[in-house]
Amino acid sequence: VNYFIPIEKIPASSLKSIMQIHTIPPLNHPEWRKLVHGEIQYTFKSFVFQLTVDDVKKKLAAGTLTESEAVERLHALCQKYKLATYKDIQILFNL
């Protein structure tokens, strides 16, 4: 039995979903910057993202965190929890 499915046999819609699940937009994507500055009001579904967004916004405003550090923190968390957060990422980045 051949369990290997040639990529051309995977429906385009499924392929797109698979690719999107595993793709977190790069650090230089402008939406990250907007998110950490509160220019985008988006509520993540997961508790740890809510707390992290709140934390980086607060620290940016206080000047104890730079913009790139704030983006890196959020990006790293999205990378870690990419399966749990892919729906948020899809909406946020219009994927």
Added chain:
Amino acid sequence: MTPQPQLFTVPEVSEMILRNRLLVVSGDEHLLAQLPPGSWIGGTVPYFTLPEGGIMSQDGIFVTDFTDLASAFRLATYDENTLARITGESYENGFTFLILPFGQPVHFAFALQAPGFENLYQNPLTGLVAGFLWEDFGKVPARTYIGNPGSSETQAVALHVCLPESKLARMEIINIFSPDEQSETITFEEEGFVINDCLIGGKRHNLGKYIQEHRIDIRLPLITDYSGAMINVSLQGIDPVSGSITAGRPVEKNRVYYFAKPVGDYEKAFEKALPEVPENEVFSCNCILNYLHGGLQGKKTASTGPISFGEIGYILLNQTLTYLVVEES
């Protein structure tokens, strides 16, 4: 395998410990004191949510078994001076289960310091605040245990669990409270557990006196928005003379708080918010104030576990149900 959510006897839990199971246990002091040394931490808790409903019991121990999840583990104790190390001592991939003794300096230190812990959000920091029978408030101390004979009235205990690369821990909360649309905004100029003056709708008031004058139900928390996470501050009592209020977690400057909307039926509110046990849930706990104010004795909620005197979800939480899931990464 984690045992079914039920209360166990001392011999049953002793047998698990002697089989080298990695446990977090909750129960009355006289039960936990009888357990043998081993890989376990515990805290005094006499209230539980079981599949058949909420219960007060001093005759059984609630057990959470992390043995089959952990690829490695560490047990640790912390006091108010060493607590900030906790996130640095967790594994690269895993979670930490923390038990704090209610009303002790380490409890207050956690509430105040946790938001500033280094790498706080790297791994879930979950757990509970150990308590006592509600009628014994102020008479009997909460206790924490790190195997035996390591019990303490003042120290926090923690279990750091390492997960294999294929697993990931995530924690979530259920808050059945929401801001009351009729509420004025409430802001504070000073941070801390003791609340006196504040600005309500931009005007200076003594919060305790305002609550009494407006007949606001003190069983309802103040509530604030952490970028989508609704965080409660429980109000534990008003000094009748000064109007000072003792809060269950510190209020913060630069946040806007609201009075919470009344919740009629707590059981239904939890059922609506969490209709079934979350997939891959490995631990859950609810708050003693939800249990008492919501009359949850004998009532069912989807999640089962100990009833805490404060919940730990990275930071100290009040009147909140927390749960931890471990899923494929």
